[in-house]
Amino acid sequence: MSALIIGNAVVFSDGRVQDADTIGILDGTIVAVGTAASVRDAVGRGADELDARGGLVTPGFVDAHVHLGVGAMDALRCDLSGAASLDEIDARVRAFAADSPAPWIVGGGWDPTLFPATGPSATHLDALVPDRPALLLDADHHGAWANSAALAAAGLDASTPDPADGRIERDADGRPSGALREGAMQLVARLLPAPATADVARGILHLSRDLLRAGITGWQEAALGAYGGFPDFTDAYLELLRHGTLVGRATGAIWVPRDLTLDGVDAFVAHAVERSRVNAAEGLPSATAKLMLDGIVETRTAHLLEPYGGSDSRGLSYFSPALVQRLLPALNAAGIAVHVHAIGDAAVRDALDGFAHVPAVDRARVRNHLAHIQLIHPDDVARFAALQVTANAQPFWACATALTRQATLPVIGEHRRDELYVFGSLHRAGAALAMGSDWPVSSYDPWQGVHVAVTRRPPSEPDADPLGAGEALGLATALDAYTRGSSDLLGLGGGAIAPGRAADLAVADRDPFAAPASGIHETRNVATIVAGAVVDA
Structure with a gap:
């Protein structure tokens, strides 16, 4: 029998700091929470002990929307994340190409704000990779940069129409300029060589340890399916699970293909049910489908109710309302929850509207959620609670970054500044909240996201103007969403520090409730416990 006592702790659970300083664990389950004496009596002699040193102990953080598979692929490719200038991007691409014998140069992570609004050009990339095709995805993974050889390999020219779910940026003569948005990426990405499953699995394992070090004990891989040059990561996860090397509670969401039609709904639902059954038997719960309804605001591909500034475009809608209203009830009736990517208020x-077509009895059996939710019409805020739809927030975005100032507000209007990421309004309206990072798009460190949720300012910028100060969450609310809210959403069985609950815990180096909110981002995780065992990540 394994036994662990965590003492000298500030214990946070159920949305508040508890009147307790010690936690007792036996065989992976919490058995006592209270004073040191009472917990020792419950646990008995011979327990290992962990001194929290006055730090906050929370339920393990759970990332309800992350892409470890994408991060693993990025590590195998030309990694442009963090490059702060065009010169740095150029140097990284040249160096990678010089060292790589691969027939394609593939990678990504470039910052869209370093390029014009129309995106990077093929001629620029031709100078860096002149001898073979190259395709580099942006930091959001919603756009790609192709050189002339890649465009030619895919047969793209002035006569190529835009796909229904994307856009080919073009020069003055109508020829593809090198920037591909959303579904247009797939026109080139479908040609990329498939990576070895073992390589992807090793990357996922490495990144999962990074999550554990940050206090994240569970997560949802937000897209299990081939799209945008990435393979289906299911096999990589199952390989890790079969070898028993994956620590932490992973779940997945089965990708809804962009070419799904009304006639194909029943077949897809049957496929999702079978995939869920097989994956669960291997240890990867996947009773969720991932439906991507639109793109992103910055490229005018998010679906808006009102036109983007200076145009009559309302962005892109990847699935018709009729299909959504057919698909969501069919999935829920089959016991499959739906994880929706929805950025714009129309999406x-x-x-x-799709969830409103689901009978209440079916909605109650699953955990539906909308992720990202950058813009929500005021009339729709109360519908989350009414329809039992969880708001799956990515809080790190809810501040005025360079991207917000340079690419978001210019296309939707400065007057909408306080309408972005209305987490406070959702909470006041009774919506269930969960949180995630969307890593590698933003930091996976939960304390960075919690900082922004509470202050609405970028970390380390205490004097910045808050983005929609009225939409800030209290520290307790944000922590509860990132722990209990996400755990409940994914059905992981943790989420609370109470007898009978799974002992998935995170230990911080301080008590952020005892200090100004401006310092929340300085909090560091110092220990992670999964199923009662201190993780050596």
């Missing part, structure tokens, strides 16, 4: 409304 959010389409999703909620």
Whole structure:
């Protein structure tokens, strides 16, 4: 029998700091929470002890929307994340190409704000990779940069129409300029060589340890399916699970293919049910489908109710309302929850309208959620609670970054500044909240996201103007969403520090409730416990 006592702790659970300083664990389950004496009596002699040194102990953080598979692929490719200038991007691409014998140069992570609004050009990339095709995805993974050889390999020219779910940026003569948005990426990405499953699995394992070090004990891989040059990561996860090397509670969401039609709904639902059954038997719960309804605001591909500034475009909608209203009830009736990517207010409304067509008894059996939710029409805020739809927030974005100032507000209007990421309004309206990072798009460190949720300012910028100060969450609310909220959403069985609950815990180096909110981002995780065992990540 394994036994662990965590003492000298500030214990946070159920949305508040508890009147307790010690936690007792036996065989992976919490058995006592209270004073040191009472917990020792419950646990008995011979327990290992962990001194929290006055730090906050929370339920393990759970990332309800992360892409470890994408991060693993990025590590195998030309990694441009963090490059702060065009010169640095150029140097990284040249160096990678010089060292790589691969027939394609593939990678990504470039910052869109370093390029014009129309995106990077093929001629620029031709100078860096002149001898073979190259395709580099941006930091959001919603756009790609192709050189002339890649465009030619895919047969793209002035006569190539835009796909229904994307856009080919073009020069003055109508020829593809090198920037591909959303579904247009797939026109080139479908040609990329497939990576070895073992290589991807090793990358996922390495990154999962990074999550554990940050206090994240569970997560949802937000897209299990081939799209945008990435393979289906299911086999990589199952390989890790079969070898028993994956620590932490992983779940997955089965990708809804972009070419799904009304006639194919029943077949897809049957496929999702079978995939869920097989994956669960291997230890990867996947009773969720991932439906991507629109793109992102910055490239005018998010689906809006009102036109983007200076145009009559309302962005892109990847699935018709009729299909959404057919698919969501069919999935829920089969016991499959739906994880929706919805950035624009029109996409959010389409999703909620779809959930409104689900009988209440079916909605109650699953855990539906909308992720990202950058813009929500005020009339739709209360519908989250009414339809039992969880708001799956990515809080790190909810501040005025360079991207917000340079690419978001210019296309939707400065007057909408306080309408972005209305987490406070959702909470006041009774919506269930969960949180995630969307890593590698933003930091996976939960304390960075919690900092922004509470202050609405970028970490380390205490004097910045808050983005929609009225939409800030209290520290207790944000922590509860990132722990209990996400755990409940994914059905992981933790989420609380109470007898009978799974002992998945995170130990911080301080008590952020005892200090100004401006310092929340300085909090560091110092120990992670999964199923009662201190993780050596």
